[in-house]
Amino acid sequence: MNLFEYVRPASIAEAVAAAGEPGSAYLGAGTNLLDLMKGGVSRPSRLIDLTHLPDLGRIETSPDGSTRIGALVKNSALAHDPDFAKRFPAVAEALLSGASAQLRNAATVGGNLMQRTRCSYFADTASACNRREPGSGCDAIGGENRSHAVLGWSDHCIAVHPSDFCVPLAALGAIVEIEGADGRRKVPLTDFHRLPGDTPEKETVLEAGEMIVAVSLPAEAAAFAGHQRYLKVRERTSYAFALASAAAALRIENGTILEARIALGGVATKPWRSQAAEAVLTGAAPGREAFEKAAEAAFAEARPSGDNAYKIELGKRVVARVLAMAAAGTPERMPALPASPFASETGAKAHV
Amino acid sequence: MNLSLTLTINGKRREIVLDDPRVTLLDLLRERLDLTGAKKGCDRGQCGACTILVDGRRINSCLALAISYDGAAITTIEGLADGETLHPVQQAFIDHDGFQCGFCTPGQIMSAVGLISEGQSGDDAERVREAMSGNICRCGAYNGITEAVLDARAKISAGKERDAA
Structure with a gap:
């Protein structure tokens, strides 16, 4: 160091x-x-x-009904805040599916948004990486890239954005509050991270000196609380990054989906909301046919960046499944294995 | 650059002056304060051998910059027993063979103490395994560890009920 x-x-x-x-x-x-x-x-x-710094560790309701989360709120404090977890259960589930209990007790909301990719070529200073060293090339292209992106990648970078937390935030229309020398501004989370393009080193819209002070969820996002899940497929059941994940939130009335929110993780270069998939579901009856159509729409633009074509099929299945889980209703209690395909909704034992 | 800080370590207030801002809590404890219970396994937050409690919550001390924790209360494995009487989690690890070589054990025990006080796992072995996933045991003593955590948690909550009665 x-x-x-x-x-x-x-x-x-x-x-x-x-x-x-x-x-x-x-x-x-x-x-x-x-x-x-x-x-x-x-x-x-x-x-x-x-x-x-004072005042950055609070979870509060703003006058406009939105929920404002201070940048220094710990991941575990947010996930276990009973009121927050009730209104935004997929956010809590995503948080609890990430990292380990020790890391969640330390890691902050602002830091989660600012975390860097886990691409092994980015982490290895002997490798070429345009994100770490602009213009040096990308050893992930043509290298060991089965965990890399199938959406949003460029010829300069194929690294995946690693966050779980950002996925339901993207789905639910979260807003990032930023302070800089010129004052405060607000940016939708879906615009906060940048696509790599030919400048992968520019990961967010933050200008020099700007900092995240809070992340807000708009009042209308709470309307999805009853049908909201996060599902994450990974190499092992716990303490691993996503190979493919998805957050789904539905508003269902009289057997019809009034509104749907879908975002993807582990497959794209930034937290990836799919409004194309959401549009497929609006007005549809919840069921396998609609969910599979939505999954197709979510990955319509996907293409492999290497040995990762499997992620397109895997990602589609994750979307269809998380939609079925969301349609079935948010479980009363957080599953024993949050966001795991092996967890039953009642928290029954998956391994004995 | 002022690199002085105050920590309460195992109940004792310590005034510390660092000569380098890079010192982590783990290195401070082990190399400068002779508290070598917390172990340096991976030093990258992946193995959990360095787990300590900061203000009652378990964290990886290897990824914590000491200077940033000015004012914190820290509990390490050395501060767990009450004189010669082991903490219920320590006793449970012995009773259930929750280790072989013992290198990961201080981290496992501190993590288990944190887990029990978080109160999220109850008596569900699956929830205990999930909540202990930040602690690796290369010897593979996981069955004993899970049993020890469940047993200690039951004894601690029974003790609390007795105290309340």
Whole structure:
């Protein structure tokens, strides 16, 4: 790890001013950043420690009915907040399907949005990676790429966005609140992360010095609480990143889907909402036929970036299945294995 | 650059001055405060051998920058027993053979203490296994570990009911 200057600002304004200096990076819990620094992947010359700032650790209801989550709220605190988990169960399920209990106790909401890809070529400083070192090339193309993206990739980068949390956030229309030297602005989560294009090193719309202060879920998102799930297929049952995941949220009345929300994880270069799939479901009767059509629509633009054509079929099945799970209704209690295809909705034992 | 911090470690207040901002909580405990119970396995947050409690919650101390935790209360495996009386989780690991080589055990035990206080798993072995997935045991003592966690949790909650009665 390179030596850095440690800065502890007393206010958001101080933090933003400090982070305007080139080479600065914000420090939340550091669960991803310190790991990358130990590997020499990230080499900031200054760390601006946000963890002592006041007022960023609250979950609150705004006057317009939206739910505002402070950037420093811990993953576990959000997932286990009874009121939040009741209104946004797929968000809680996605959070609890990610990382380990120890990491969830440290990792923050803002940090989750800012986490970097787990592409092994990005993590290996001996490999070419346009995301880590612009212009150096991409060793993932033509390399070991079965876990890489089938949506949103370019000839410069095929790395997957690793977040679970961002997937239901994308589906439910979350808004990212950002503060910078020029004041506050709000950006939809689906516009917050950028497609790699020919500048994969530019991962988000944040300008130099800007920081995430909160993530909000709009009031209307709570209408999906009764039919909302997250499903994640991974190499092992727990503590693994998604190979393919999906969040589904439905509003169903009198046997008809009034509105659907679908987003994908583990298959795309950013959290991937599929409005094409949502449109297929609007006005349809919930059932296998509609769900499979929606799954086809979600992956209509998908193409393999290497040895990962299987992800297109896998992803479609995940979408159809999570829609069936959402249609069946949000379970009373969080499943024993959150978001796992092996978990029964009653939390019965999958392994004995 | 001011690199002084105050930590309460196993109930004792410590004033610490760091000579380098890169020191993690794990390295601070092991290399500078002679608390070598928390282990350095992977040093990258993947194995859980370094698990400690910070303000009552289990975290990976290898991915925690010490200077950032100024003001925190820390519990390590060294602070768990009450004199010669083992903590119920420690005793349960012995009773159920929850280890072989023992390297991961301090992390397993601290993680289990955190898990029990989180109160999410109840007496469901599947939920315990899921909640312990951040702790790797290369010897594969998982059956004993799960039994130990369930037993300790039952004894702790029975003790609480006794105290409340």
